[in-house]
Amino acid sequence: MNSELLMIPGPVLLHSRVLKAMSRPMINHRSPEFAEVYGECIAILKEVFQTKNDVFVLSGSGTAGMEAAVSNVVDGDDVVTIVNGKFGERFKEIVALYGNPIPVEYEWGNPIELSDVEGALEKGASAVTMVHNETSVGMLNPAKEVGALAKKYDALFIMDGVSSIGGVDVPVDKWGVDIAIVGSQKCLAAPPGLAALAVSEKAWERMKAKSPYYLDLQAYRKYAAKELAQTPYTPAVSLFFGLHEALRMIKEEGMHERIERHRKCAEAVRKAMNAMDMQLFPRLNDVSAYSNTVTAVKMPEGITDKQLRGGMKKRGVLIAGGQAHLKDKIFRIGHMGNVSTKEILVTLEALESTLSELGVNAEGGVAAAKDALK
Ligand SMILES: Cc1ncc(COP(=O)(O)O)c(C=O)c1O
Known part of the structure; x- marks a missing residue:
């Protein structure tokens, strides 16, 4: 077993209670025991999503949740797809399989202009997709505002909250999110492999006659409503035990x-980067748009991803690199799930020491973080 500190933006380290729960003996997935576990998961998830809408848990990762959302309500429709990072791009690719993406695109890490979204919605799209917390660039997108625009133009708002829900405030009903998705391995601090969705009444009204098979949300609804709450197909029971705990x-x-x-x-990490003269990757005027679950930082001049992350790994800390064209350009520190002062300080100590070994003068981060964490 390794004892590396996992500071990537999911999967996150699991609490021993969660690990123990997953080692429970197997049960029948159509039994009162499973119904109790599933029922309690749904009840707590509704509080986490701040929703009265129907909530389901799929056996599949966050991407399965994204595909379930799109494939149930899009069949040849025009869909506004907002892209300013890798996962927005993924949403657009999924939409292209089931309908016609109307892209509203920016360079990765650049903020969304609401007037662009409105301009695209005016043309009559049936839905809009957006990633709330763009994990690839460490920024939050304006969910409340896009929710209001979707409502104004009577479009469904499909929102990826995969790496925000459970770690930041996401009032799904208040923001008018019609389908919201969370991944188990991020802020919920559960094992990877499950996705939960909250589905609004408006989304149910717009379900297509031609639905997917495995990801058919109407089947999930029907089975959840049975006397013993259950899923249509055999769920990943051990993962449900972990999620439940x-x-x-x-x-x-x-x-x-x-x-x-x-x-x-997150604030401690940002203050540390500032003290170390390291630049955050997204250049945002609105400070509240920096992600509180993952921080993306520009790679110092002349340093490669391999050198930086290799040095961190040697010190027992795993962080993430940049994805696609951002490889070698940025690194990312995940701070979601069970993260506490201790993990933040250990990570920053390792970063200072790695950078110093690489000849980069970047001190004062730990001290700044300690100050912020008081
Ligand atoms: C914002 C966001 N959406 C979607 C995904 C995809 O989730 P998964 O890898 O669980 O399929 C991720 C994973 O990192 C993510 O951060």
Whole structure:
């Protein structure tokens, strides 16, 4: 077993209670025992999503959740696809399989202009897709505002909250999100392999006659409503045990406290980068648009991804690099799930020491973070 500190933007380190829950003996997935686990997962997820809408858990990762959302409500329709990072791009690719993307695109890490979104919606699209927390560039997109525009133009708002829900404030109903998606391995601090979706009444009204088979949301709805709540096909039961325990821990902590912990850790990382003269990758005027679950930082001049992340790994800390064309241009520190002061400080100590070994003068990060975490 390695004892590396996992500071990537998911999967995240799991609490021993979650690991233990996953080693429970197997049960029948159409039994009162499973119905209780599933029922409690749904009840807590509704609080996490801040929704009264139907919530389901799919056996599949976040991308399965994205594809389920699109494939159930898009069949040849025009869909506004907002892209300013890798996962927005993925949404657009999924939409292209089921309908016609109307892209509203920016360079990765650049903010979205609401007037562009409105301009695209005016032409009569049936839905809009957006990634709330763009993990690839460490920024938050304006979900509340895009939700209001979707409502104004009677389009469905399909939102990827894969790396935000459970770590930042995401009032799904208040923002008018018609289908919201979260991944288990991110802020929920559960094992990878599950995706949860919240589906609004408006989304149910727009379900297509031609639905996918495995990801048919109407089938999920029908089976969840049975006397013993269940899923249409055999779920990844052990992962559900893990998710169940992780959600119980969220309830014990309280969402308010959890959001505040994420905010504080993220702010400490940003302050540390500032003190170390390291530049955050997205250049945002609105400070609140920096992600509180992952920080993307420009790679210092002359340093490669291999050198930086290799040095961190040697010190027992795993961070993430840039994706696609951002490889070698940025590195990313994940601070989601069970993250606390200790992990943040260990990571920053390793970063200072790695950079110093590579000849980059970048000190004062740990001190700045300690100050912010007081
Ligand atoms: C914002 C976002 N959306 C979607 C995904 C895809 O999730 P998965 O890898 O669980 O399929 C990720 C994964 O990193 C993500 O960060």
